[in-house]
Amino acid sequence: QEAPFQVKLIKNKNIGKYKEMNKVFPIIDTELLLFLDSDDYLIDDGVEMIKEKWEQYQNDSNIGSLIFERGNGNDKDPFYKISQEIISHRYYYLIKNKQYGDYSDVFVTKHIKSYRFPEFSGEKFMSEGPLYYWLSQKYKSIFIPNILTIGAYQTGGLTRNIRKNQINNYQGTLYETNLYLNKDTPFLFRIKKAILFNYVTLKSPQNYRKVFLHSEHKFLLCISLLPAYLLSLKKIDVS
Template identity: 40%
Template sequence: MENKLTILTTTYNRPDKLERLFNSLEKQSNKKFCWWIVNDGSTRSYKEIENVITQKNCEFEVHFFKKSNGGKHRALNFIIPKVTTEYTMIIDDDDYLVADAVETVLWYSDNYLTEDNNLKSIIFERAKNDEITPMSPLPQNIDFGQRFQYIVQNRINGDFTDVFLTKALKEFRLPEFAGENFISEGPLYFFFSQKYESVFIKKIVSVGDYNA
């Protein structure tokens, strides 16, 4: 079975958070994805959770990567160029996916993210503490626009789950500055919005609250 989606998760000193996400991936109704975990130079051991994952007979591929600590933005810059699947989704280590998330992502991606148009990413809602209430409700069931401008114009605050056409995502990098280990994905969304448009889908695919 050919994988169409890579789920990227960067993690630092939070091995205990990964099991819930892993369990949600095991429950996916569609297994045409791979999960890539990037350990950003953690000082805590990940051996226990890695053993839990590798000893399971998963129906999807799991790959572990490790790099020196530099922050999530550097971890993404490190891993995104290596992705070979058609689509890419970034999920934090303390989030999890609803059971039909991959099925939903692939259906919309196959129908909207093509070489023939300027739509290169899909924005889904994310729930905060349950699988019902969106953290930041989108105003329409389905809509189109440039991600950064759309969020500003509609005065929307909060996080979403973004899915990218990998070929388009690889055109961009998050900025890196000496001594700075935290840069949000905001610059990526801004630069992406200058060139490509996105589809906004009023459907929750991930759940996760803010954590330190």
């Protein structure tokens, strides 16, 4: 049976999601854009839900994305609940309210087409965090208390795997983490990210002294160095 819409398939080698996103941005010609991981899927009426909500806000040029909940294996139990529909800057709102979980972001394509992640040779991992940060500096998002996509985290070793990815892809991690050390981010969150920055630097081939001397955030790195050093003493298999 013929699909009721056009499907465009573009195949690449496994270069990493953030690099794939860089390749996709220039060629997307739809009004909205949703990145759906291979182990996630839309709810049955997901497209209709997006369309209905977008029709309410499509004339507002300040809106950069629609943010829905992500279901934990079903359409009743979200990983992280959105309490009510609200319009705010994604990054700043979530950090202020200490909501650090995964959501389903539907982007307004024209507002993100110009963004590009910096690419680092030999590295495949960087989260979508920089995109959320860049977008939040210019546009607002609509937080919608409905599940749009469903997925499931693999149990066991999640934090450990994140740390391994961060260390093995240290250049991307340091780039991303450095964004969150700026003064537009709440101080306690900056401290948390400074610890991560120090930790990854200590565990990587980087020369810590050189990285420190080139940093614009020396005070944060100084006061977070001891906890980062103690954390770095824990053995993590990054092979």
